[in-house]
Amino acid sequence: MSILGSLDLNDVFIVPFLKEPTLSTGIAAGAGGIVVLGALAVALLLTVKGWWKPLWSEWLTSLDHKKIGVMYVVLAAIMLIRGVLEAVVMRAQQVSPAPGFLSVEHHAELFSTHGTIMIFFVAMPFLTGVINVVMPLQIGARDMEFPFMNAVSLWLSVGGAALVMASLVVGHFETGGWTAYPPYTGIKLSPNEGVDYWIWSLALTSVGTTLSGINFAVTIYKQRAPGMDLMKMPIFAWTTLCTAILMIFAMMPLTVASFMLALDRHAGFHFFTASNGGNMMNFANMFWLFGHPEVYILILPAFGVFSHVIPTFSGKKLYGYTSLVWATIAIAVLSFTVWVHHFFTMGQTANLNAIFGIATMTIGVPTGVKVFNWLLTMWRGKLRFSTAMLFSAGFMFTFVIGGITGVMLANPTIDFATHNSLFLVAHFHNMLIPGLLFGMFAAVNYWFPLAFGFRLDETWGRRSFWFWMIGFYLAFMPLYAIGLMGAPRRMAFFTDPAYFPWLVVAMIGALCVLAGLTSQVIQIWVSVKNRESLMVPAGDPWDGRGLEWSLGCPVPEYDFTTVPHITSREPWVDAKAAGKRVMDPTEFVDIHLPKPTGMPILVAGVATVGAFALIFEMWLIAAVCFVAMWVLVLIRSYDTDWEETITAEELREGYEAHKRLVETTPKVSLDDEFTSKNRGLILEEAV
Amino acid sequence: MSATMTNTGAAGHSAPHDHGHHDKTSTVIFGFWIFLMSDLIAFSLMIANYADAEWHGIANGPSPHELFSLGLPTIETMALLISTFTFGLCTLGMKYGASMKRTVGWLVLTLALGAIFLGIELYEFHEFWTEGNTPQVSGFLTAYYSLVGLHGLHVTSGIIWGIILMVQMKHFGMNDLLKSRLVRLGLFWHMLDIVWIALFTKVYLMGVLS
Numbered sequence: 001m002s003i004l005g006s007l008d009l010n011d012v013f014i015v016p017f018l019k020e021p022t023l024s025t026g027i028a029a030g031a032g033g034i035v036v037l038g039a040l041a042v043a044l045l046l047t048v049k050g051w052w053k054p055l056w057s058e059w060l061t062s063l064d065h066k067k068i069g070v071m072y073v074v075l076a077a078i079m080l081i082r083g084v085l086e087a088v089v090m091r092a093q094q095v096s097p098a099p100g101f102l103s104v105e106h107h108a109e110l111f112s113t114h115g116t117i118m119i120f121f122v123a124m125p126f127l128t129g130v131i132n133v134v135m136p137l138q139i140g141a142r143d144m145e146f147p148f149m150n151a152v153s154l155w156l157s158v159g160g161a162a163l164v165m166a167s168l169v170v171g172h173f174e175t176g177g178w179t180a181y182p183p184y185t186g187i188k189l190s191p192n193e194g195v196d197y198w199i200w201s202l203a204l205t206s207v208g209t210t211l212s213g214i215n216f217a218v219t220i221y222k223q224r225a226p227g228m229d230l231m232k233m234p235i236f237a238w239t240t241l242c243t244a245i246l247m248i249f250a251m252m253p254l255t256v257a258s259f260m261l262a263l264d265r266h267a268g269f270h271f272f273t274a275s276n277g278g279n280m281m282n283f284a285n286m287f288w289l290f291g292h293p294e295v296y297i298l299i300l301p302a303f304g305v306f307s308h309v310i311p312t313f314s315g316k317k318l319y320g321y322t323s324l325v326w327a328t329i330a331i332a333v334l335s336f337t338v339w340v341h342h343f344f345t346m347g348q349t350a351n352l353n354a355i356f357g358i359a360t361m362t363i364g365v366p367t368g369v370k371v372f373n374w375l376l377t378m379w380r381g382k383l384r385f386s387t388a389m390l391f392s393a394g395f396m397f398t399f400v401i402g403g404i405t406g407v408m409l410a411n412p413t414i415d416f417a418t419h420n421s422l423f424l425v426a427h428f429h430n431m432l433i434p435g436l437l438f439g440m441f442a443a444v445n446y447w448f449p450l451a452f453g454f455r456l457d458e459t460w461g462r463r464s465f466w467f468w469m470i471g472f473y474l475a476f477m478p479l480y481a482i483g484l485m486g487a488p489r490r491m492a493f494f495t496d497p498a499y500f501p502w503l504v505v506a507m508i509g510a511l512c513v514l515a516g517l518t519s520q521v522i523q524i525w526v527s528v529k530n531r532e533s534l535m536v537p538a539g540d541p542w543d544g545r546g547l548e549w550s551l552g553c554p555v556p557e558y559d560f561t562t563v564p565h566i567t568s569r570e571p572w573v574d575a576k577a578a579g580k581r582v583m584d585p586t587e588f589v590d591i592h593l594p595k596p597t598g599m600p601i602l603v604a605g606v607a608t609v610g611a612f613a614l615i616f617e618m619w620l621i622a623a624v625c626f627v628a629m630w631v632l633v634l635i636r637s638y639d640t641d642w643e644e645t646i647t648a649e650e651l652r653e654g655y656e657a658h659k660r661l662v663e664t665t666p667k668v669s670l671d672d673e674f675t676s677k678n679r680g681l682i683l684e685e686a687v
Numbered sequence: 688m689s690a691t692m693t694n695t696g697a698a699g700h701s702a703p704h705d706h707g708h709h710d711k712t713s714t715v716i717f718g719f720w721i722f723l724m725s726d727l728i729a730f731s732l733m734i735a736n737y738a739d740a741e742w743h744g745i746a747n748g749p750s751p752h753e754l755f756s757l758g759l760p761t762i763e764t765m766a767l768l769i770s771t772f773t774f775g776l777c778t779l780g781m782k783y784g785a786s787m788k789r790t791v792g793w794l795v796l797t798l799a800l801g802a803i804f805l806g807i808e809l810y811e812f813h814e815f816w817t818e819g820n821t822p823q824v825s826g827f828l829t830a831y832y833s834l835v836g837l838h839g840l841h842v843t844s845g846i847i848w849g850i851i852l853m854v855q856m857k858h859f860g861m862n863d864l865l866k867s868r869l870v871r872l873g874l875f876w877h878m879l880d881i882v883w884i885a886l887f888t889k890v891y892l893m894g895v896l897s
Contacts, residue, residue, distance in 0.1 A: 145714055145718065146715075146718060210725055213725075214718055214721045214722055214725070215718075217721060218714060218717060218718040218721065221717070222714045222717065248721055248724060248725050249724070249725065249728055251725070252725050252726075252728035252729050252732070253728065253732055255729070256728075256729050256732045256733065257732075260736075260833070263829075263833070267822070267823075268822075268823040269822050269823065269829040269833070270744065270746075270822075270823070270825060270826040270828075270829045271736070271826070271829055271830070271833075273826075275746075276744075276746045276747070276748075276823075276824070276825050276826060277740065277743065277744030277745055277746035277748070277825040277826025277827055277829075278744065278826045278829075279739060279740070279743060279744060279826060282736055282739060286732060286736075289732075634851065637851075637855070638855075638858075640859075640864065
């Protein structure tokens, strides 16, 4: 075998099309072409504009939690575009006359990459990014506890995403869905590199996520502002803590299961094979021991976002803080007790199914508590329907429907009839689109000024909401219906004419969602163009309630000039009620911030090359990369000069400047919140 | 153990002018504890997988009863248990300001015992392998090699880590950073010992008895 392993010319994206030009291979070649041309276009733009250097020195090497967070969100946005486009292609496939324009394998690749991308490279980086930007600001920390490790996590996730993108250009992705159950994904039935793409891209990102979880948990336990005991923490910090604990415990089963699958495939082991004493059920169990807590990793941060957006735009304190905290903890604990409901039909006893079915329904209780908390927060509030608030309201409305179908599926007797059908597909999209995406969209619209200093355009934001909301209903309600009529999931095409009208509606829905996504791209574009009129330099553009809004926008590199002493749950509301426009300074002292370093991107880059080598069985290159990665870590361990100092004097000047700015910014009423009069921190208290 | 940690924690005030509300050394060690919890999940899953495979995964291969004897594993176990004791002496030496020579001496002894443990394990693997009992034979053998091998990989990385720390001690002297690193290696090493007790019981003792 050559040093290039199993890689050959047929793996290059354009070759299958040249050999056998069909619409299916053409789409594959086109997708690969978009990746290649897109990368070239970005490189060209950076070169022409001379942006390589600032990009490297200010972003790629940065250890600042806010910049790392923004880069996570950018990663999620890029991957979201691919994920939605894949969905549209699949919908188009199912409304075209059978057998459609995609080959069966190509369709299978599409639903596999769609699921893998949406979970691991959209949802996970999105929430990790938002947590990175916001959580330290909410608890009075100056950075994550381990900034270097934070950057390594980011770049490992980017590496994983890069591999999934590479699968469009070189070789194939797998066809076994995002869960990649063996024995189908074993070497006998899936001999090409597809499953290895899945294994190694997930290996990179799951290690990154485990490290993120450790980082978040330690930051919250050890870095809170003085006086902020756990029951004074903002809810978003609480949901982050629970998410972090889930990450610490739940990512490992995925890592272990995927390594075992790799050993089965390439070393002839028998963990999950159908012969020689392998047991494929062990994969299902381990995958869902990860997979179910994962659902709550995805959803808890969004719950945290809503718990801040809704009080802010209702002008009221969050209703039932304590019950919300305990509901969050209850969900986190229960999430480890329900994994079997993902395979009720795979042969355990009825009693075991009953136990897991009941445990599953139990999760509905704390979730229901939360919905009532948000509703009662809105009750008799003075509601302002900003984009963030619209997404939150849309979430509540839609999520409850998904919750109800979830309780239906939790009943094993119903699950036997509906499992593996489009009913299930409709259910989990009904949870994750409002429960994750709407939450993250709300978060971006709400907290955007913290990172960039200006608000996002409201007009395009609201348009994007309505497209997403209507698009969601059109795309997924039909799937409930035909799911109940018996349509199985993951089918390349249907021949039953009864499904056709429903599939057409779903297709229109997918286009509507695409319009929503386009509106968001336009929203960003318009906002950047009009950023002067959207600037909110004084901070707090929404009459916010959390500590993060006591800072100017954008938040300075050091976050806080002085870390405040916390005496209540809403210190910023108290300060504003006392007529203050800045928090009282405590004591100005020298602080240390981590210096930028290219090491994280280098470590993760080498790991990614190594992973690519493993996919194509280039064992020598993989081994060299593995050693090189640890040598880089070793080199870093010799570097003890990793901090730079910001003096007390600079912080005092920063504080004075911010105070002057705030005092000279004119007051504007809440009615002008979304106009260019809003320069931050100016809103009179809601009546 | 906890006394040692508190002490190193207190010694970790590298920046007395920083009135930040926490202490970096103890925080790093706390983070490492959390990492170890995550690592323990990997071992628990491997043990659960083994517990399934030793009954249902024998196929045409040998059963645990036919494969294992207690002689070599017992010696292995003793080597590892003693190494945990010598690592304890190393950390105590560091805590009470023993000479660097003595601290390093205990560390060398610890790593040597770890190497003996590994040597016996590899010898045993080699024996099984040459009898034709490779991991490709059955689900049980797959689970056995993977579980014991994963632990062995951990011991190997612990040994390499220890050697690197000794080199770094030579360069930096026994400063707070290295003390913190040594404490973390200690936590790692003791965890491997605890995991091994579980493995020895589950794999060898119960395997021979089955």
